[in-house]
Amino acid sequence: MSQHINKIQQAIVVGHHKEIEALVQSALDDEIAPELIVNAAMIPGMDAVGQKFSTGEIFVPEMLASAVTMNKGLDLLKPILQQGNSETKGTIIVCTVKGDLHDIGKNLVVMMLEGAGFEVIDMGVDINVENLIDKVKEIKPDVLGLSALLTTTLPEMAKVIESLKAHRVRDQVKVMIGGAPVDEAFSEKIGADAYGKDAAEAVQIARQLIAG
Numbered sequence: 493m494s495q496h497i498n499k500i501q502q503a504i505v506v507g508h509h510k511e512i513e514a515l516v517q518s519a520l521d522d523e524i525a526p527e528l529i530v531n532a533a534m535i536p537g538m539d540a541v542g543q544k545f546s547t548g549e550i551f552v553p554e555m556l557a558s559a560v561t562m563n564k565g566l567d568l569l570k571p572i573l574q575q576g577n578s579e580t581k582g583t584i585i586v587c588t589v590k591g592d593l594h595d596i597g598k599n600l601v602v603m604m605l606e607g608a609g610f611e612v613i614d615m616g617v618d619i620n621v622e623n624l625i626d627k628v629k630e631i632k633p634d635v636l637g638l639s640a641l642l643t644t645t646l647p648e649m650a651k652v653i654e655s656l657k658a659h660r661v662r663d664q665v666k667v668m669i670g671g672a673p674v675d676e677a678f679s680e681k682i683g684a685d686a687y688g689k690d691a692a693e694a695v696q697i698a699r700q701l702i703a704g
């Protein structure tokens with residue numbers, strides 16, 4: 493098992509996007525759980541990429557190659573992670589906030605929520621507050637999930653919450669937030685309803701928020 497995990501992790505670190513599908517398929521053929529592939533190989537791989545970027549060992553093009561590799565691998569796992577749920581448990585709008593293009597974590601959150609039976613409207617990345625408020629008014633979701641990966645885009649989350657209040661819809665939707673620079677204290681500070689550290693927690697939180 494650890495051989496599969498190591499190879500997948502390494503392919504992500506070096507951005508070998510042509511190899512990733514075969515590696516993931518081979519792990520699946522050997523009955524390695526898709527959740528394990530994501531959590532033990534792919535996410536640690538991206539963490540290593542982030543560290544290499546921080547220390548100046550790699551630059552944006554290499555980081556992008558790793559992201560492409562990760563997304564290709566996730567595309568293969570998506571149908572498996574989403575299997576087996578027909579009954580809708582609630583509606584959730586998810587997006588990455590304005591100014592932020594990171595979507596790998598958000599996509600994982602979307603996949604896990606869909607897999608758990610929620611209807612998810614994925615608005616994508618770099619979503620401005622006005623468009624988001626319009627969507628909330630139109631869809632009236634149970635939960636709004638916001639993702640941010642840059643410290644510079646964190647204030648956008650606060651802006652969304654303030655804008656929900658200004659449009660008098662704050663009490664109609666629960667807000668959960670996540671992303672590497674987000675934490676519980678920040679969530680409390682800006683008045684979000686919950687913070688989730690990963691995609692699995694996003695599912696638990698959504699269930700709790702909808703149950704009231």
Ligand code: B12
Nearest residue numbers: 542559593594595596597637639642643670671688690691
């Ligand atoms: C891949 C990557 C990129 C790719 C993104 C491709 C894509 N399609 O997403 C590219 C190359 C485009 C990129 C660009 C940039 N990046 Co970048 N990037 C990363 C990297 C290496 C990995 C992010 C990732 O995908 N992680 C894996 C996923 C699975 O984890 P995650 O996103 O944290 O998500 C999990 C949880 O946080 C949570 N979660 C996420 N969202 C949500 C939402 C909800 C509601 C909930 C409950 C949970 C939740 O669940 C997820 C699954 O478990 C990180 C380093 C890192 N370790 O985070 C840097 C990093 C985020 N990037 C960084 C920077 C600086 C940039 C650039 C500014 C670089 C530049 N000079 O141009 C640009 C900014 C572009 C922009 N405007 O957004 C910095 C940010 C520093 C900071 N403090 O703000 C980091 C931390 C790298 C570093 N160590 O310096 N980047």
